[in-house]
Amino acid sequence: MKKTKSVLLSAPYLAWMVVFTLVPLGVVAYYALTDPATGVFTLGNLRNLGMYLPVLWNSIAYSLVSAFICLLLGYPVAYYIAHCRQTAQKFLYMLVMLPMCMSFLLRTLAWVGLLQDTGIINTMLAKIGLPRLRLIRTPAAVVLGMVYNYLPYMILPLYATLMKIDRRLIEAAEDLGCTPVQTFCKVVFPLSMPGILSGMTMVFVPAVSTFYISQKLGGTDTVLIGDVIERQFKQGNNPNLGAALSLVLMLLVFVCTGIMNRFGGGEEEVVV
Amino acid sequence: MKRANRIITVLIFIFLYIPMVVLVVASFNTGKDITQFSGFTLRQYQRLFQDRSLLGLLGNSLLVSILASLIATVFGTLSAVGIHNLNPKLRKVAMTLTDIPMTNPDIVTGVSLSLLFVFVGTKMLGQRNSLTFWTLLIAHITFNLPYVILNVMPKLKQMDASLTDAAMDLGCTPLQAFFQVTLHEIMPGVVSGAIMAFTMSLDDFVISYFVTGLDFITLPVEIYSYTKKPIQPKIYAMFTLLFLLIFVLMTAMNLIQLAADKKKVAARGK
Amino acid sequence: MKKFISALLVVCLAACLFTGCGKKEETTTIYVYNWGQYIAEGDDDSIDVIAEFEKKYPNIKVQYSTFDSNETMYAKLKNGGITVDVVFPSDYMIGRMRQEGMLLELNYDNIPNAKYVDDSYRGLAFDPEDKFSVPYTWGTVGIIYNSKYVDEADVTGWELLWNEKYAGKILMFDNSRDAFGIAQYLLGYSVNTTDSAELQACTDKLAQQKPVVQQYVMDQIFDAMENEEAYIAPYYAGDYLTMVEENPDLRFYRPEDQGFNIFVDGICIPTCAKEKEAAETFINFLLDPEICAQNLDYLGYSVPETEAKQYLDEELVANDIAYPSQEQLRNASSFDFLPEETSREMESLFMTVRNG
Numbered sequence: 062m063k064k065t066k067s068v069l070l071s072a073p074y075l076a077w078m079v080v081f082t083l084v085p086l087g088v089v090a091y092y093a094l095t096d097p098a099t100g101v102f103t104l105g106n107l108r109n110l111g112m113y114l115p116v117l118w119n120s121i122a123y124s125l126v127s128a129f130i131c132l133l134l135g136y137p138v139a140y141y142i143a144h145c146r147q148t149a150q151k152f153l154y155m156l157v158m159l160p161m162c163m164s165f166l167l168r169t170l171a172w173v174g175l176l177q178d179t180g181i182i183n184t185m186l187a188k189i190g191l192p193r194l195r196l197i198r199t200p201a202a203v204v205l206g207m208v209y210n211y212l213p214y215m216i217l218p219l220y221a222t223l224m225k226i227d228r229r230l231i232e233a234a235e236d237l238g239c240t241p242v243q244t245f246c247k248v249v250f251p252l253s254m255p256g257i258l259s260g261m262t263m264v265f266v267p268a269v270s271t272f273y274i275s276q277k278l279g280g281t282d283t284v285l286i287g288d289v290i291e292r293q294f295k296q297g298n299n300p301n302l303g304a305a306l307s308l309v310l311m312l313l314v315f316v317c318t319g320i321m322n323r324f325g326g327g328e329e330e331v332v333v
Numbered sequence: 334m335k336r337a338n339r340i341i342t343v344l345i346f347i348f349l350y351i352p353m354v355v356l357v358v359a360s361f362n363t364g365k366d367i368t369q370f371s372g373f374t375l376r377q378y379q380r381l382f383q384d385r386s387l388l389g390l391l392g393n394s395l396l397v398s399i400l401a402s403l404i405a406t407v408f409g410t411l412s413a414v415g416i417h418n419l420n421p422k423l424r425k426v427a428m429t430l431t432d433i434p435m436t437n438p439d440i441v442t443g444v445s446l447s448l449l450f451v452f453v454g455t456k457m458l459g460q461r462n463s464l465t466f467w468t469l470l471i472a473h474i475t476f477n478l479p480y481v482i483l484n485v486m487p488k489l490k491q492m493d494a495s496l497t498d499a500a501m502d503l504g505c506t507p508l509q510a511f512f513q514v515t516l517h518e519i520m521p522g523v524v525s526g527a528i529m530a531f532t533m534s535l536d537d538f539v540i541s542y543f544v545t546g547l548d549f550i551t552l553p554v555e556i557y558s559y560t561k562k563p564i565q566p567k568i569y570a571m572f573t574l575l576f577l578l579i580f581v582l583m584t585a586m587n588l589i590q591l592a593a594d595k596k597k598v599a600a601r602g603k
Numbered sequence: 604m605k606k607f608i609s610a611l612l613v614v615c616l617a618a619c620l621f622t623g624c625g626k627k628e629e630t631t632t633i634y635v636y637n638w639g640q641y642i643a644e645g646d647d648d649s650i651d652v653i654a655e656f657e658k659k660y661p662n663i664k665v666q667y668s669t670f671d672s673n674e675t676m677y678a679k680l681k682n683g684g685i686t687v688d689v690v691f692p693s694d695y696m697i698g699r700m701r702q703e704g705m706l707l708e709l710n711y712d713n714i715p716n717a718k719y720v721d722d723s724y725r726g727l728a729f730d731p732e733d734k735f736s737v738p739y740t741w742g743t744v745g746i747i748y749n750s751k752y753v754d755e756a757d758v759t760g761w762e763l764l765w766n767e768k769y770a771g772k773i774l775m776f777d778n779s780r781d782a783f784g785i786a787q788y789l790l791g792y793s794v795n796t797t798d799s800a801e802l803q804a805c806t807d808k809l810a811q812q813k814p815v816v817q818q819y820v821m822d823q824i825f826d827a828m829e830n831e832e833a834y835i836a837p838y839y840a841g842d843y844l845t846m847v848e849e850n851p852d853l854r855f856y857r858p859e860d861q862g863f864n865i866f867v868d869g870i871c872i873p874t875c876a877k878e879k880e881a882a883e884t885f886i887n888f889l890l891d892p893e894i895c896a897q898n899l900d901y902l903g904y905s906v907p908e909t910e911a912k913q914y915l916d917e918e919l920v921a922n923d924i925a926y927p928s929q930e931q932l933r934n935a936s937s938f939d940f941l942p943e944e945t946s947r948e949m950e951s952l953f954m955t956v957r958n959g
Binding site for chain 3: 097098112113116177178179195198280281282284288289292293294295296297298299300302
């Protein structure tokens with residue numbers, strides 16, 4: 062009796078999500094298929110997309126590299142936090158979360174201040190008599206910006222899975238004669254796979270679509286797909302091409318996360 | 334191994350916090366160049382408090398994020414109960430719908446909502462002003478809802494279904510059963526969903542950037558336009574104050590939770 | 604604890620709502636949409652124009668926002684579904700918006716100060732009958748460079764912006780019309796060309812420049828040039844006068860033989876305006892010679908009112924960067940509005956330069 066009634070509670074939600082997630086995507090598709098000047102049906106925007114393949118490829122490459130670096134840097138941190146005392150864990154967790162609550166625009170701007178030719182790092186180098194380095198407006202600077210901004214998104218899910226791993230499994234492995242390295246490779250790492258995958262997705266998705274980081278830290282040749290979309294809407298007065306590019310970006314992300322989930326699902330079953 | 338981990342962790346925390354230190358230092362700088370510290374001053378703070386709009390925009394941000402997270406929490410919790418009781422097929426549909434805004438890049442969500450609002454408001458309803466406070470609120474509720482649902486659903490799954498039945502057998506109305514039993518059981522999920530929604534909302538730039546008009550702007554959107562102009566260091570002062578505020582709030586929450594945990598342990602010990 | 608948090612939230616919310624209600628007196632709010640760095644806001648002992656206005660007209664409140672180029676402003680108005688009561692487009696953009704029916708006719712009964720505007724800034728091609736706009740400022744475009752790093756011998760014309768010797772230290776306009784303008788002066792085309800082949804040639808020229816360009820920016824030029832992060836940038840004369848106060852090594856150069864852009868920025872009321880009369884009051888206030896002088900004295904842009912010059916710093920009036928002579932202006936040209944297709948073509952070509 063109660064069950065059937067409470068089912069009705071989900072109806073407004075379903076309606077809301079259809080109206081504000083599916084319908085907007087329909088509108089995006091509508092814009093993508095119409096001409097910016099005349100508003101009539103056209104495939105012109107889609108035909109123009111080929112030109113943006115290099116940009117798309119760039120975005121994927123940068124964000125994949127960033128995701129892997131985040132994993133490399135984030136794993137030891139998450140592991141360390143997960144093995145701290147309760148109080149320290151809570152405090153460190155907070156310190157990882159805190160940057161996520163602060164304006165990422167200003168934090169990126171601070172990196173500009175650090176890296177630019179007349180910036181803090183180069184001024185220090187010059188003071189101790191070393192030559193100035195070309196730091197900003199390089200692909201590495203963009204990757205740095207991405208890693209910096211999205212590292213917490215890697216650490217938090219990793220920490221959550223590492224926390225859940227049953228300590229007795231590790232002890233058992235050690236009792237059975239595993240070296241610490243073997244224990245890590247054969248027990249801890251496979252068990253943390255769900256955390257790794259969700260961390261990778263949580264870094265990859267915002268990184269592949271970012272537009273601010275590359276504008277500030279990248280050069281004129283490090284253009285990412287997010288920059289192009291933003292520019293078409295805010296400056297180029299061609300929302301239709303912007304819409305077409307958004308659709309491509311969305312498909313790309315769904316395919317990538319789909320692959321990761323499929324891959325992750327398989328792994329999990331093996332583990333269980 | 335453990336030692337190496339500790340060193341890496343310390344280095345990473347330095348990496349995470351250096352830019353923030355730079356900003357905090359810059360807020361006390363007499364010059365406006367972030368790279369050169371030319372002297373200590375509190376003038377930027379004075380400028381910040383004299384500023385007509387910045388603090389108002391912080392108020393705007395708080396208003397939207399509090400309203401959006403509250404509405405999303407109530408709406409989301411009720412919906413989660415509904416979804417939980419759906420048949421598996423429909424439940425899968427609902428969860429897929431929930432996943433769309435979660436997996437979609439923010440820029441796509443922002444673009445799609447702004448196109449929808451402009452399309453419906455301007456083209457269909459003939460309104461001149463279709464990007465207002467209300468559309469911004471709708472956008473925030475939309476991306477907040479999944480956080481609430483995804484936090485509440487696992488708690489509902491963990492909950493013993495016979496609990497509500499027992500409550501009703503004991504004479505509770507379904508409504509009473511919900512408030513006195515179910516809600517109590519899923520409360521941790523509701524609270525963490527609400528907190529997540531609130532922080533996401535407060536810090537959101539990308540979606541708001543596409544969805545705001547000119548009459549209701551949030552702080553992150555204004556900060557973006559600040560970064561496109563010659564820099565005004567009062568924005569660093571704002572950052573520093575917010576940093577302090579959030580740091581104090583988070584530490585306080587942590588301490589309160591620790592105290593509560595200790596109490597629980599003590600109570601169990603008896 | 605949870606109850607405490609929820610109680611706190613409710614109180615916050617109530618406070619927000621009540622303060623919101625408290626403000627609802629008999630005031631009208633006008634939305635002013637202007638270029639960044641384009642009104643004196645009280646920094647460095649300058650006049651705070653908006654505060655003065657609100658003091659004089661206590662029942663009108665100004666909501667001020669900024670854009671960084673004509674094109675961003677146009678895109679926002681065209682596609683954004685927003686309210687704006689007062690907007691500050693440049694000449695060619697006024698023409699374009701007028702043509703597309705995006706502007707309202709001004710009621711000069713509410714703008715008596717329009718009489719102070721010099722005749723030479725009235726009846727211009729973009730608005731021949733002065734129905735839709737009054738001039739705010741005018742100025743010229745040139746190259747700003749840092750004399751510490753740039754060899755005077757290299758400062759020969761617009762080609763300085765292509766000079767590989769300064770690769771990575773050159774900034775470029777981030778808007779299609781100004782960027783194409785430079786290529787057109789360099790290649791000897793008319794800045795008002797509608798010829799696709801010429802536009803394509805300009806695109807190639809701009810693409811050729813890309814490897815030496817540090818960034819495509821607008822108002823970020825201020826910080827970059829003052830901090831010496833960049834050495835060379837094309838920008839507006841008025842802004843040069845602001846920058847040189849921070850960094851005295853900066854110089855301004857106008858390629859007088861190749862030609863350069865002379866522009867008039869106007870004040871208009873777009874069709875999406877809600878408070879037309881209050882907007883006109885605001886426009887009238889800006890045109891008051893004394894206000895105009897104090898405002899533009901800070902901005903460094905040139906005043907379109909002879910009446911206002913008496914309130915200006917004498918040095919500024921004599922400065923030929925702000926007020927070039929007829930001889931210096933012999934090859935200057937203004938951007939006329941282009942047909943819709945040409946504007947779109949130019950925008951999308953510029954996007955290909957930026958994104959390619």
